[in-house]
Amino acid sequence: MAKKLTETIIAKAEELFDQVEVMAGYSKGSNPLKVSPCFIEKKQDLDQLIFDKLCINNLATYAYRLSKQVKGNIGMVLKPCDAKAVNQLISEELIDRAACKMLVVGCAGVLDHQKISRHLGGARVFSANIGPETIEVETAEGKKELKTADFYADKCHWCSISDQDMGGDVFVENQQKLQAPKKDRFEDVKQLEKLDLDQIEAYWKDEFSRCIRCYACRNVCPLEVCQDQCIVHLDFPNWQSQKVVPSENKFFQLIRVMHLAGRCVECGECQRVCPQNIGLLKMMKKMNQQIETLFNFTPGMDVEAKPPLLTYKTVEENIEEEELI
Numbered sequence: 250m251a252k253k254l255t256e257t258i259i260a261k262a263e264e265l266f267d268q269v270e271v272m273a274g275y276s277k278g279s280n281p282l283k284v285s286p287c288f289i290e291k292k293q294d295l296d297q298l299i300f301d302k303l304c305i306n307n308l309a310t311y312a313y314r315l316s317k318q319v320k321g322n323i324g325m326v327l328k329p330c331d332a333k334a335v336n337q338l339i340s341e342e343l344i345d346r347a348a349c350k351m352l353v354v355g356c357a358g359v360l361d362h363q364k365i366s367r368h369l370g371g372a373r374v375f376s377a378n379i380g381p382e383t384i385e386v387e388t389a390e391g392k393k394e395l396k397t398a399d400f401y402a403d404k405c406h407w408c409s410i411s412d413q414d415m416g417g418d419v420f421v422e423n424q425q426k427l428q429a430p431k432k433d434r435f436e437d438v439k440q441l442e443k444l445d446l447d448q449i450e451a452y453w454k455d456e457f458s459r460c461i462r463c464y465a466c467r468n469v470c471p472l473e474v475c476q477d478q479c480i481v482h483l484d485f486p487n488w489q490s491q492k493v494v495p496s497e498n499k500f501f502q503l504i505r506v507m508h509l510a511g512r513c514v515e516c517g518e519c520q521r522v523c524p525q526n527i528g529l530l531k532m533m534k535k536m537n538q539q540i541e542t543l544f545n546f547t548p549g550m551d552v553e554a555k556p557p558l559l560t561y562k563t564v565e566e567n568i569e570e571e572e573l574i
Contacts (some may be wrong), residue, residue, distance in 0.1 A: 251301050252425060258326060258354060259295050261419050265350050266292045270319045273308050274298045274326035281377040282362040286311065291526065298326065302379050305359040305402055305514040309334035309471040316344045324350040328359070330408060332415035333514040333549025334471040340552045341512070341559065343474055355412050355423030357381070358405040363521070365400050369393070381425060403530070404517045407434035416552060433482055437528075438535050453499070459525040460498035462491075466519035466529055472512045506532050511540045511556035514549040543567050556561075 262272055274296040276287035284303045288311075294456050309331045315323045327335065338344045340574055357550065360379065365386070372388040379385075384395040411427040414420035433439070441449060467473050513533045520530040540546055544557035557565075 251425075254354070254421070254425075255299055255301075255382075257421050258300050258352065259298050261352055261421055262295050262298060262324070262326065263292060265324050265352060265419060266295065268322055269324035269350050270321035271315065272324035272326070272341040273311055273315065275300060275304045275306070278303075280362075281374050282360075282365055288315075292366060300326065300354055302358060302360045303362065303399070304328065305361065305521070307331045307334060307471055307518050309338070309516070310469055310518065312338055312349060312471060313343055313474040316348060322348045322350055324352065324545075326354060327415075327417065329353055329410045329413050329415050330356070330404060330514070330516060332417055333410070334516060335549075336415060336516055336552045337472060337512060337535075337549040338474075340549075340554060341556065346552060350419075351417035352419045352421065353414050353417035354421045356427060357423050357425035358401050358408075358411070358427045358429045360384070360397070360400045361402045361521070365395065368395065368400070372472075377463075379429065388441075398428065400519075401429040402517065404515060405429035406432040415549075427522050435534060435538055437531050438538060441531065454495055456527050457498040457502060458495045459527055460493070460495075460502070461525060462493045462498060462501065463524060465522045465524065469518045469522045470509070471516065471518070472509055472514070473505070502529070502532065506536050509533060510536050511544070511558045512548050513537060537551075 253495045262274070266272060270290070272289045272295065274287055274289065276299060278285040282303060284299065284306070286306055286308060287297055289297060296299050308325055308327060312323070312335050312336060325335065332351055335344070335349060335351060339349070341348045362368070365384070369386070369388060372390055374386050374388055376387045377384065380397065382397050384397055384400065386395065405427065406429050407425060409428070441452065444452070467476065499511060513536065515530065515533060517530050517536060519533070520528065523529060544567065546554065546557050549555065
């Protein structure tokens with residue numbers, strides 16, 4: 250079934266290819282539990298494309314820069330959740346909708362290879378056979394069979410758009426459907442907020458103390474496109490020092506949260522690439538929770554809708570300003 254899906258994706262990519270200069274998609278990686286982003290410039294190379302449960306990377310990360318580097322149109326193979334990020338870029342007029350051809354593929358969920366690696370104690374994996382219900386891996390310690398349901402990426406547990414075309418140019422239906430056990434999207438936020446303020450402060454102090462300021466979270470985010478003008482690199486005004494200490498780390502991360510307020514599509518890439526396993530997505534979800542409550546807005550769902558913090562209204566429907574006086 251996976252082979253048939255890949256064949257359909259390649260056929261649809263061939264139909265789109267005459268309209269684009271480059272097609273971004275997924276190809277096999279050197280690690281049996283990982284795929285690699287690929288950027289195809291020749292139609293005969295489209296047979297490199299694959300699509301399976303290992304395609305966790307959000308290729309929308311490359312959308313903005315490709316649109317600036319390529320003279321013509323760009324093509325992208327996207328999961329519905331990743332198409333949200335492209336839609337958000339379009340809504341903010343950071344990329345031109347007509348110049349981005351989206352081939353959206355229905356998603357049966359993606360696996361977090363880091364969860365698998367931790368479960369295997371870091372053992373080297375020589376091969377992996379991934380099915381709808383089981384994952385068969387061969388390691389130096391022998392063959393092991395794992396339950397697929399235990400290793401879905403966190404975002405899959407609250408995904409509600411796995412079968413939606415998200416306004417793409419082409420939609421490829423996936424006969425396999427998302428089977429990740431459902432969880433409350435804000436459960437981790439709710440659990441944290443059960444603590445008192447001192448405990449919450451101590452929690453985040455510990456999280457920020459582990460930050461090494463590698464900026465992987467910023468660099469992988471599809472919406473943080475202003476890296477060349479980032480406050481951490483400015484000499485004037487000099488807002489952020491280069492000290493790697495909890496107070497400076499906290500300042501950097503809170504600036505990121507505000508920068509992404511009403512924009513973050515919760516793809517989880519920032520947390521996935523963090524070498525220190527900091528709970529970055531928890532902060533983003535808390536901000537999105539507030540944005541949804543106050544403005545009834547979800548990023549990436551409508552290319553015509555502007556993020557509420559990029560607009561101005563004299564009266565906001567869900568903010569009773571008189572109660573703040």
